[in-house]
Amino acid sequence: MINDKNSFSRRNFIAKTTLAVGAFGAGSIFSSQALGSSAPENPKPNEGKVAIVTGSSRGIGEAIAKRLAADGFKITINCVVNRDLAENVARDIKAAGGEATWLQSDVRKPEAVRELFDVTEEAFGGVDVVVNNAGVMKLASFSEMTDEDFNYVMDTNLKGGFNVLREAARRVRDGGRIISTSSSITLLKLPTYGPYAASKAALQIYSSTLAKEVGGRGISVNALSPGVVNTTLFTDGKTEEQIEGFAKRTPHGRIGEPEDIAAVVSALCSPDGWWVNGQTVFANGGLV
Ligand SMILES: NC(=O)c1ccc[n+]([C@@H]2O[C@H](COP(=O)([O-])OP(=O)(O)OC[C@H]3O[C@@H](n4cnc5c(N)ncnc54)[C@H](OP(=O)(O)O)[C@@H]3O)[C@@H](O)[C@H]2O)c1
Numbered sequence: 001m002i003n004d005k006n007s008f009s010r011r012n013f014i015a016k017t018t019l020a021v022g023a024f025g026a027g028s029i030f031s032s033q034a035l036g037s038s039a040p041e042n043p044k045p046n047e048g049k050v051a052i053v054t055g056s057s058r059g060i061g062e063a064i065a066k067r068l069a070a071d072g073f074k075i076t077i078n079c080v081v082n083r084d085l086a087e088n089v090a091r092d093i094k095a096a097g098g099e100a101t102w103l104q105s106d107v108r109k110p111e112a113v114r115e116l117f118d119v120t121e122e123a124f125g126g127v128d129v130v131v132n133n134a135g136v137m138k139l140a141s142f143s144e145m146t147d148e149d150f151n152y153v154m155d156t157n158l159k160g161g162f163n164v165l166r167e168a169a170r171r172v173r174d175g176g177r178i179i180s181t182s183s184s185i186t187l188l189k190l191p192t193y194g195p196y197a198a199s200k201a202a203l204q205i206y207s208s209t210l211a212k213e214v215g216g217r218g219i220s221v222n223a224l225s226p227g228v229v230n231t232t233l234f235t236d237g238k239t240e241e242q243i244e245g246f247a248k249r250t251p252h253g254r255i256g257e258p259e260d261i262a263a264v265v266s267a268l269c270s271p272d273g274w275w276v277n278g279q280t281v282f283a284n285g286g287l288v
Pocket residue numbers: 054055056057058059060061078079080081082083085105106107108133134135136137156160181182183184225226227228229230231232233234
C-alpha cells in the first residue's frame with residue numbers, strides 16, 4: 001500500500017515537472033534536471049536567460065550580477081542613488097562579453113519596481129531570475145533607535161522587499177528562481193541589530209510562503225542568509241578590531257567576500273539548484 005502511494009506521487013510529480021519543462025523548452029533553467037543530474041549537458045545552461053539584481057551598484061549585489069552574467073544571464077543592474085556605480089557595473093559586464101542594462105529605481109516605491117521589470121522585459125524579453133538584494137542597515141539599541149532610522153530600514157527591507165517579490169511573483173517566467181538576501185543575524189541576534197534582524201527575518205518568511213504560491217509553475221524561491229561580508233554596509237562604523245573579531249569567530253578564519261555569496265546564488269540558479277525551494281540557505285562560513 002505504501003509503495004503504491006509512493007509510486008503514484010512520483011508519477012504525478014514527473015508528469016507535472018514534464019509540463020513545466022515543456023513550457024520552458026530545452027536548455028532551460030531546469031531541463032532534464034527534475035530528478036537531479038551529475039553532469040550538466042550544457043556548460044552554460046543559463047545562456048540567454050534574464051536576471052534582475054536589485055541593489056547591484058556595489059557590494060554583494062554587484063558580485064552577484066557579475067557572477068550571473070558570467071553564467072550567461074542578461075542582467076539588469078539597479079541602484080537608488082549611485083547611478084555612476086550602476087552604470088560602471090553594466091559597463092564591466094559588457095566589457096567581459098555579457099549583456100546588461102541598468103536603472104535607478106527605488107525599491108521602496110511600487111511604481112519604480114514595476115518600471116524595473118518593464119525596462120528588463122523591453123530590453124531582454126522577459127525575466128527568469130530575480131535577486132531581491134537591495135537592503136540597508138541602521139544599528140542602535142532599542143532605547144536609542146530613532147523613528148527615522150526604524151522607518152528607513154523597514155521601508156527598504158520589509159516594504160521594498162515585498163514590492164520586489166510581488167512583482168517577481170507576477171512576472172518571473174515558469175521554471176525561474178527568486179532569491180532574497182536575508183542575513184544570518186536572524187540566528188546571531190546581536191544587540192543593536194533588532195529592527196534590522198526583524199526586517200531580514202521577514203524575507204525568510206516571505207520566501208517560504210511565496211515558494212508555495214508559485215511552485216506549480218516550477219519556480220524555486222529561497223532566502224539566502226550571508227554572515228558578515230566585506231562591504232561598506234558591514235564595515236562602516238566598525239573598528240579593525242571588531243571586524244577581526246568576526247573573522248576569528250568564523251571557522252574559516254576570515255569574514256566573507258561578496259564573491260562567496262555570489263557563488264551560492266549561482267548554484268541556486270543553476271539547473272541542479274532547482275530542488276532547493278522554500279528554504280533559508282545560510283552562507284556564513286560557519287560563523288553561526
Ligand atoms: N554586508 C554584509 O555583511 C551583509 C550580511 C548579511 C546580509 N546582507 C544583505 O545583503 C544585501 C546587500 O548588502 P551589501 O553589504 O552589499 O550592501 P551595500 O554595499 O550597502 O549595497 C547596498 C545596495 O543596495 C542598494 N539600495 C539601497 N537602498 C535601495 C533602494 N531603496 N532601492 C534600490 N536599491 C537600494 C544600494 O544602491 P546605491 O549604491 O544606489 O546606494 C546598493 O547597490 C542587503 O540586503 C544586506 O542587508 C549584507
